[in-house]
Amino acid sequence: MLNTFFDNARQSTDFSFGVCRTDRTKHRLAEEGNPFVRKVLSPDEYTAYEMLRFQKRQVEWLSGRIAAKLAVAKQYYMLGRKFSWADISVHNDARHAPFVPAFPEWNLSISHSQEFAVAVLSRRPIGVDLEKIESRPRQLADYFCCGDEKNVLAELEQNEVLWNQRMTWFWTRKEAVAKFLKLGGAIGFHQINTIADRPTIGDAFVNPIQLLSEFCGDYAVTIALSSE
Ligand SMILES: CC(C)(COP(=O)(O)OP(=O)(O)OC[C@H]1O[C@@H](n2cnc3c(N)ncnc32)[C@H](O)[C@@H]1OP(=O)(O)O)[C@@H](O)C(=O)NCCC(=O)NCCS
Missing domain, CATH: 3.90.470.20 (4'-phosphopantetheinyl transferase domain)
Known part of the structure; x- marks a missing residue:
């Protein structure tokens, strides 16, 4: 897959x-x-x-x-x-x-x-x-997600399976952006908004990036590509 x-x-x-x-x-x-x-x-x-x-x-x-x-x-x-x-x-x-x-x-x-x-x-x-979809603490969203992502996760709060899937999805998208920029963990993950396939950091598009994400079995996977 x-x-x-x-x-x-x-x-x-x-x-x-x-x-x-x-x-x-x-x-x-x-x-x-x-x-x-x-x-x-x-x-x-x-x-x-x-x-x-x-x-x-x-x-x-x-x-x-x-x-x-x-x-x-x-x-x-x-x-x-x-x-x-x-x-x-x-x-x-x-x-x-x-x-x-x-x-x-x-x-x-x-x-x-x-x-x-x-x-x-x-x-x-x-x-x-790439991240395996597993049970994740709810506080992850507070630490790592932006407002738009938190809103999506709040809608899924009653469904643990869907919440974990979506959290892992956002996670891979943020990490892929961080690696694209070669910043790794040195970036504030909550500043990256990955709701759309053209992510923003703060309010700006930085180095136009296109995100491609998919669930593959028990995993979520994202590639961040140059969209120019
Ligand atoms: C290291 C980090 C880049 C990714 O960590 P990760 O998702 O746990 O681990 P992954 O297996 O997906 O990625 C590790 C690889 O990223 C690469 N990497 C590390 N720093 C990098 C950087 N600055 N830029 C690009 N790639 C980097 C390395 O190749 C590393 O593999 P290697 O040590 O075998 O060479 C970094 O984002 C991090 O420290 N994350 C902490 C996890 C976290 O809190 N995530 C919150 C997301 S919501």
Whole structure:
């Protein structure tokens, strides 16, 4: 389902994507251990991987790198270049936004949530966010949502399932905008209004962005694309 969402989204703008199942990464790690990690990661990445202390984080981080490299591999294929997993490095800048030094003018975005890691790569600014739909505390809306979003959620207050779906929907839209702008958590999420597919920050359209969101099974997913 995620693959179909990304394939359809590619009709709006040109980007490549990768999807990685975290349980497969976990399985390969258990079966093959470090040789698997060394096959997938560049030496720089391997050093970063070794510094991750918890297995859950190692699995999600590695899955994010695999998804990113699948997206890079598609570009290599289009360019007729030979792809090798460990020759490609994915780094994070000072604000932790990911990038591929081999494609300095390209934009990469990564998200992981429970069973999946996804990545998108484009010449134009891009952001992706995936979240599993789960029960969320009601205070989240107070902290993170703007007035318009709170109004929608207030209408759903009596229906926990719909409330959680909609909250997760808004969440992915806000995170995708934050990643598009390469700001991550350094943005005031309550200032981003994602009611419309052209989101605003405060009262302004900043870098015109188009949001594409969908529910895929138990997940909500959003891509923020450049709308110019
Ligand atoms: C880190 C953050 C960008 C996203 O966190 P998240 O949604 O919990 O996690 P995701 O798996 O979707 O995204 C993590 C990835 O975002 C990317 N990322 C981190 N900082 C980024 C930035 N400044 N710009 C773009 N991408 C960034 C990284 O690639 C990271 O993966 P990696 O560490 O494996 O490289 C940031 O928004 C954050 O701190 N969020 C906190 C969660 C929250 O309170 N959300 C409220 C939303 S309503």
